[in-house]
Amino acid sequence: MAHVVLRHRDIPNLNQFDVYKKNGGFSAFKNAVKKMQPTEVTDVVKNSGLRGRGGAGFPTGMKWSFIDNKNWPHYVVANADESEPGTFKDREIMESNPFQFLEGLALCSYAVAANVAYIYLRGEFWQLAAFLDEKIAEMEEAGLLGNKILGTDYSLKIYTHLGAGAYICGEETALLESLEGKRGQPRVRPPFPPTFGLYGKPTIINNVETFANVPMILANGADWYKSMGTADSSGVKVFSLSGRVRRPGNYELPFGATFRELIYGEKNGAGVQDARQVKALMPAGASSSLIVVNGDDKILDTPMDYASVRTLGSELGSASVIVIDDTVSIDWVINKTIHFFKHESCGKCTPCREGTYWMQNIVHRIHGGDGKQGDVDLLLNVAKQMQGKCLCALGDFSAMAVVTGIERFKGDFDKVVKV
């Protein structure tokens, strides 16, 4: 099947303006600004069933329809912070299919009547930011961005903005704070960005991949998009596959494809390294609840969509699937994730700031071989104590692998603690 988001894998040099244009590029945007009402664009996206690709899977069209039309101006922000360990799809999209992303961003801006859009990129993407600036300039030159686009009354400027190396700035309200030049720390929600966003103005924030789907939906229709995927999760998803697989990388599959297809498909992961057995899966990067596999076929045959993954006691999230095989002990895994979250906790709220620090102390003991059984119990208890009490989702994320790791792989911990 032809790719929808990773179309550059079918069409060489798609990141060149002319190639993109020749392959139907910008037709959706042109059509929208010339012939469609902004709300009609939103309606198509709503009908397509597109859900946000940043992790939470919130229905995209619905989010756009929440924009507060009593308060102006409006802003659109692309979340290109891509910092979840195991997630590397947005980068490929922006590098290889930048115009499709930019066209999607422009379509959203038109749909919510924003005249300014920002792309917030993680600091390490500085070369990519320069590259996108060139692409934006090309679109401006062609009259697709800037003042009075294509002779209409609609104007749009797109700016890139670099973060400074904080995972938390992927969280939408921390991102907005950072974009405003403040400390990147989450705001209390509600109010949500569509009513109170950048500079307190109504703002739509979506993930890069979310935007990259939009031109194809507008070009081919909502029904076409819905024909792919499942009823709950329509369309296609770019899965970032990593861990102990033979071919790590990004793979675009329709929602509902199974873990097995992703991990073992010849064109996809091509199986586990050294033909070992899959022990556990982290479907949403470091922020995952661990799925117990232990070679269980039924688990590997679970369709990857939001609802089905939930039945396994986990979340699909950003679909960054990390494969853990039977050579890996789970105490090693959570030592890594805790270290990451302790390092990235923004420090704004007590349970996460103190909890990640405390968990790190305990897991160091356990993983370093100095732990006792009581330490494992304490670690589990501290992680649970954090759950549901933090200001933003990072705190909860940090507890997921810990709680599920200890509860679901108790034996791994029994092995490392002193009796």
Place this chain on the structure above:
Amino acid sequence: MSKQVTLTIDGKQITAPEGALIVDAAKMAGIDIPVFCHHPKLEPVGMCRMCLVEIGRPMRDRATGQIVMENGAPKIQFMPKLETSCTNRVEEGLVVLTQSEKANAGQKSTVEFLLTSHPLDCPVCDKGGECPLQNLTMAHGSSQSRFIYDEKLHLEKQVPLSELIYLDRERCIQCARCIRFQDEVAGDSVIGFDERGRSTQIVSFSEPGFDSVFSGNTTDICPVGALTTADFRFGARPWELDAQASVCSQCPVGCNTTLNTRREAKAGGNIVIKRVMPRQNEEVNEIWLCDKGRFAYHYTESKKRLTKPLTRTGKDRKVNRVSWEAATKLAGENFLKAKKNFVVLASGRLANEDLFNLKTLADQFGGKAVLYSHIGGGELTAQVGVSAGTNLGVLGSGSTIVVVASNLYEEAPIWYLRVKQAAERGATLIVMNPRETKLDKYASFVERYDYGQEIKSVQELTKKGKLGDAFMKAQNAIIIYGSEGLGVAGSASLATACAKALNETEHVGKANNGLIGVWERANDQGAWEMGFKPEDDLAAALKGKVVYIAGADPVGDDPKLAKALESADFVVVQDILENATTEIADVVLPAQTHVEREGTFTSGERRVQRFYPAVAVVGDARADYAITAQIAKHMNFIMQSANANIVFEILAETLKPFEGLTYEKLSNVRVQLPMIGRGDMYYGGTTYENTHGLGVHLSAGATRGETVRIPRAQKEALPKVKDTDLLAVPVSKLYHRGATIESAQLLNQRIGKTTVSMNFDTAEQWGVVEGAQVKVSFDGVSGEAKVKIDETVSAGVMLVPRGMGLAIREPAVAKVKL
């Protein structure tokens, strides 16, 4: 009143104003939800997660939007997660559980998390005993630590953010109250967080450190002992302290204070003041103080305090220690001899009772009652000043506040705060000043004029145009005028113009309307109400006279006055500290400071407020009103002086604006919102509570229906200046070399050198550069100063700070030489 909603908290049905935060509504209903980051004076942030509660909302049918009923009552749907009661607002029908098992577990977990990093050095912590963390640990904490003690983080414990404020990094719980106070309330964003996660720490990023005159307030609202003042730290335990109500004596705002005192071996077993804390008065200072008010109290215990009456007699001016009887007798005899040559020179350092007796004495013997001040126009504030019902704290949209010729941040810091906040609530703020001031940022209109042109600017307020519209159409209008660049005559003229503008537009005689003077001292307004007036040419008024000086140091302040007093016939000085004037006086009478006695001050907003004795009298000092009465006795004139209360009673019978006031009325209190403190002490600081009086406004002439008489505005006495001349103008500084500030070692460091400011071009014209030590001369005065280049000063002008050794009374043509 705003709309009320009904909700249930812990089974108790309560009503609360729409939009109130759940935590505040609960507090009003007597339910204390534990908090750390929440502070009723700050915007909600929901970051400490202490106030977690269960919140249930009436369920609505998705299709119809109707509330779903169950057994005759709305069906309540609880959220799966605990929520913060400091960020959620009350709604009709909410059900809140603050004590459920789940809520308790949430609160307990936050305390436990906080304590993992907390040093728990309560035994050596200044906050111990009045610490919200300590209290909430007692209420919600676990008795056992699950955190391994050896794994505790160790951080710096004595980080000076400035010479006034110290930070203990270990104790900080990252609640950001201090930062938010500086950003939101003070408007001085000089501290912030650095780093992230567990490395998050408070830093100051200003030069000098923590550069804000409100910094002390952060130590009150810090919920732990992380921020302490250099003045109080390690000074005493809170439970050893007594509290006595007082009023700040440092400026006309009249902030309500609590003096925390303790008997101390170090002080020879005497009771001493350990710290000055804000006392809540929502109509005056809310719960804030400026650093000058907080730290300047040390003058009361200065080594230079006068303790015994003295006389100087004979050709050799022999100093004699004499009895009170002898000293007052000598004074009285000389006053009697003076006949019409009698001058009483008093300052607003004195209480209403003192000034009343002094004025009575002057009147009785045909003397002149002169106010020691550089600002004129107070007779107008008595007529069209603000009166009953006025509260800057409620002004917002529909009100216009004009600030003219004053840098409020330096001259009356808490008014600066209140005016800034009024502007933020939507009041129209018009700032008129020859140079930029901190208030400009919040102004709707900034009007720059050349020194000497202030009246023209004020006249714009009653003309058609932007300023006129904003002023004339305003529902309420207040003009706050000062003395930037002005002497007595100039400021009197300015006051006239302001009073005229207010009167013409009917912004007089009602609450939240009228004129306010930014006086030099705490009770200058009281002095004006008694009938004291400053002299245009004070030196001339003193020459050859018999002078009774109370609360002023003319000899030390101004060589011209020193000279005038040299030729005075007889000088009696009654004061608290030794100074240059007490060095030349014929009779020196030691007076009590306001912390040793009872009395009242009248603030610039014309609010009469009581202060109470807090410490023992120093030496043989007596209250000013009593000293005057004792002198009068030797002049065969009987005045009341048994206690301040009696003097006040007579005063209130005599003076119309004071009619009906009694000490009892002045000490009335009522419930103030927001609720701060109470036994639980969640908001930090033990002494906010006001149990000793909120004070009462004087009535204004206009309120009593008297005809307002405004003299014609005179032209100011600006000297003729040529293009090549340098015009020296007086400006006021918060920290100057006043006797009360210099005695406070900590503040002394902030006074700095005597500097004169001018812009670059002017400096170049006079051949001087930044930092140059120059000789400045004007108007027969000369002295040394350092040059400061300041581009906000207009060309050809040199700013000369008052009270810094260069005696500038009014604008003058000046010279500078290297």
